[in-house]
Amino acid sequence: MSGVLLGGIAVGTTVTAAASGDRFLVDTAALDQTAVDRPDIEVVHDLPAIDLIVVRGSESDVESLGADYAPDTRYSLDLPLDDRMPVADAEATDEPLYDLQWDKQVQNVPAAHERTRGEGTRVAVIDTGVAADHPDLRHAVDEDLSRNFTDDDYGAGGPYGGYHGTHVAGIVAANDENDRGIVGTAPATEVVDCRVFSPEALAAFADIVAAIVYSAEIGADAANMSLGAYPVSREGYGDFYGRVLNRATTYANSCGTLLVAAAGNDAADLQHDGRVCGDFDDDGSGECIPAVSLPNEAANTMSVGATGPIGFEWGEESLEESFESPAFYTNYGTNAIDVGAPGGDADLGAVGTGVPWHRDLVLSTVAEPSFSDDGTYESAEYGYEWAAGTSMAAPQVAGAVALVASLDDADPNRVRATLEQTADDVEEYDDAYYGAGFLNPLAAVDQ
Template structure:
């Protein structure tokens, strides 16, 4: 039994972003698809709702459009600890429930007495969701699921890795199949919006396209267990920020609540650091404020992570409770909206023989298998312990689906405010980790 700590996409000292030389984000307010195609550019995503074109082609041709543009960027998955290979009725009837301290801390069985998330739809913008997993086959809408990458593998599978399947299980794992684990909103419908390829790369433009698509198909809540930090507010970061805020505002105003992981950098986002580089290529280093995306964008619920130390393995019970801030989580007074279970770890206990991984979040995984030539050969389904703000984010998404199910006329702002109003105040730790407090789904559906 092995555990892994796995976050979203991130830029940091140990993770390098790759800037494309042939794929660009183009502000379409001053141009059009017709003009882009006439300039010899291939339009990859036409996101007219937010006045954005994503194109392939030569930069000189993009420049000829006389509008603002920036090269697309891809990011690799950030792993706070060394990557380890995972193993493959009522909530309490599921055999894995005893390991799900996260669901116990949120009193999910009580919430299910009111609603299981019926008549709602969520999008998982991630590495892909295994529609064939026994705990998810009831939930995934394969017809609506989409692959936003150009790798050709399709959607409804864990083609970019096991991360998306774990996220989806936290949201919607079946509570009535007498096997496996339970999700917060097992009756919700899950749409797989895959933005990671098998090489674990995600394009900023593809993420925006997935958000716009989620709005087009009337998704109630979109899960974004991903993020980039630090991104400069200068240079191309300005366009990224403008396009992201344009996208998130569009989603929010059309009823799709966006929820994002706060990140795993142990960073105070309230006092973001600075990035120093030669922004304009004049040979002089300049410094500019940094920002975390997408969780610091407008109209996005930013989620920090909590977790215990010693769950079912400590000699004298828990050293740290379910509400304690995870060692890796980002924080910040105005940068966090709510905290939720994401898993924790006693770093000194690793490799000592004790089951330290029980403090992580236990849920569904699917391990993709490929031939030497890249042909997808299927996946191995199972369960494992993983931690990160990536795991805290879907706890909030599941709770939002419960609230929307109970209040179908609520807009995105009302769902968000209900979750914040009913979050529990935690007195033992600094409030900068919690925003409005610790997520309380049972209280949210009873309001």
Template sequence: MSILRSESMTRFNRREFLTVSGTVLGGIAAGGTVTARESASRYVVDLKPNAGLDGVNVVHDLSTVGLAVVEGSERDVRKLGTYAPDIELRLSEPVQSHLDTSDESSTDEPFYPLQWDKQAMDIPEVHESCRGEGARIAIIDSGVDAGHPDLAANVNTDLSKDFTGDGYGAGGPYGGYHGTHVAGIAAADDTNEEGVVGMAPAAELVDCRVFSPDSLASFADILAAVTYAAEIDCDVANLSIGAYPVPRQGLGQFYGKVLNRVMTWANSQGTLLVISAGNDTADLQHDGRVCVENDDGSVECFSAISLPNEGAQALSVAATGPIGFGWGDTGVEEPAYSPAFYTNYGTNAVALAAPGGDADLETTNPNWYLDLVLSTISEPIFDDDGTYLGSSKSWGWAAGTSMAAPQVAGAVALLKSKDPSLDANQVESILKRSASVPDGYDKAYYGSGFLNPKGALELV
């Protein structure tokens, strides 16, 4: 068992590029610390018309959207168009987790009684209407274990792709358990008489891995993965990568522009982008500041926006969760639809809220972890030389907006399965119209409301 908490935001120098003061705007994956570093030789390029790519190494050809990711000298890159250095981003751990990888986990009986999240949304009744057949979900994350017994029937390994270039490939949890946990929430198998039930258990999963074993990812790899998801006709792409802040001026304008272009194009191709809102109790409606410390010790601060969850066409998801589920005879202190203590919020910044898990940080009840979200996990095992030896497959609990987003991604798959003619905007509209803000709660935590897959299907 391990209990992992997010780290506090720290300050970095100008070369490392980004820090936050005032309102914290989020973290990669499940929130917490973000480390963003400019690459010295890798660039995202907004290509000039008819630009050739001579003299550079093309990492990702994104000419479909007028972009390229290249390696080379800045002199050669300058000839191609406007550009900015790629950014390396570091993962931080989920807000709360309780990972059980022992052999004591039952594999004889389903774990649905422990899934308060699916119970709160009447999933058995939902599955009487639709289970996600024919729908395709891209998981842009740390890697999905295609060999996990709850996912083996779902992952399309032929379409799965590694965007990191680290040599490990796709279809495995090479960047950590996070992507496998996310995938199970969206589409864990409900026919194998073990484990958990996913939102759309008959949907197809595509592993788009953008995190490596050392937890580094890049902005460019994420752009490439979103583009790829649209090119292979994914109905939805889940990006449980939280939020990271960029200044609205300077390089921030460039990053925002190219991200918005990619996201708008993907949406136009029918791929809805579901993105976690971040876990720093931040009001995204009133963005904070990005601050950089100069070599002389002075500090400059800029107005900031959090990306990708505030990018164009993003369906940003906040997290909810109970307090007291399965604790005993005392009953639930907070319902499943109550806002989680860590979730980011903002009336016009958040589109929907969905179960992501909550926690009472002061309780001594030994069943505290049951308020987290139970799903599939697979922890990679490497030798001292970095050779992948396999993974430890099991089920475990975690909490974060990273766990809320795939609930929505799975609901998208259900709607597309029931009516494949729906485009991305129509699906988003149905999800919003079927949702509602619970009585007595602040709309800022919900956007259009709490996810209601049953009600959404009734509108199709």
């Protein structure tokens, strides 16, 4: 069940990954870049700010450059489970579906909007694509700034890699003034679609790095990464990938962009797992590696764990588990999680019994793309669906970043400190699930 229930990359115990045979990351710190100007090497991404280029060519040609390099790696995205039953309207003082948004209710988001709705801020969504034409996102998505970082030709501003990115964007910025749909945490922020997934394809590590650098260069206040990989080896190429990623995250921080990442959905203790064992290269034999979770454990990145209730509007008398209780799938670990935020939980025993168990997930915007047999994009169907995962928890924080940044033109370290200092202490559960505590946007904007 968990393999289809949770948003994020590599749900389960191993990363689904494939090394590219013709795309490579090249460290240019000690390289004369004019040496790359040759017909047998194509530059895919040129990232001088972090001394990196991404190229396409044969490994022998790349090796002849005489610089450190590593093959690009692609990771799969396990999309979250959604409940496809029609969403019934509910009576509410805000948007028609607000009564179903336990996540915004527990964060007192409407009260925070009395101070700010995120005006004058920008949030990059590094994901499967954001549907700019969704009725609840038309006001927010900047299509001119949006970019496609993949090899396909679909462009940006659409759900070409699936609905995951649109679900994330709705959590951040769904319109609270159009008398339809749901409420986003920062509905006045500007959303930039940074698409790194293609239809039925994998996300390239290099494309994610390029999207981080771009988010910094356009002055995004936050860049949301509801994606990740675990376990990633700290040895061999893993050291190279970690070095490249830390350069990118440090650069983003210096430019004023706070990176927010999903902690992952493996129910893993990131602090104490040490060596992780499994058949990581599919050769039929097991091996053990010193592991790390990326990008949430990279430098200057805010790692978000997920919480959620059991029994919201379907339990007999009261919640079986509170809104702040850790979700059964969330990664955790002292010094590995910075804050906890609503990501949704589920009573797996209730699935299929006829009760509305899905209401413990997070309701947000979706756009279902359709393609012709030859791969031509035709259209998208817009709506609202429930999903769960640390993928849904991270954008709660990215939206809160926009709220705080709209009131205080502060550097990302100060914005992060504000969110962590105002987070609620949850005494009933282990601090390893929360870091500084449970996200409290209202307290953050009131500080």
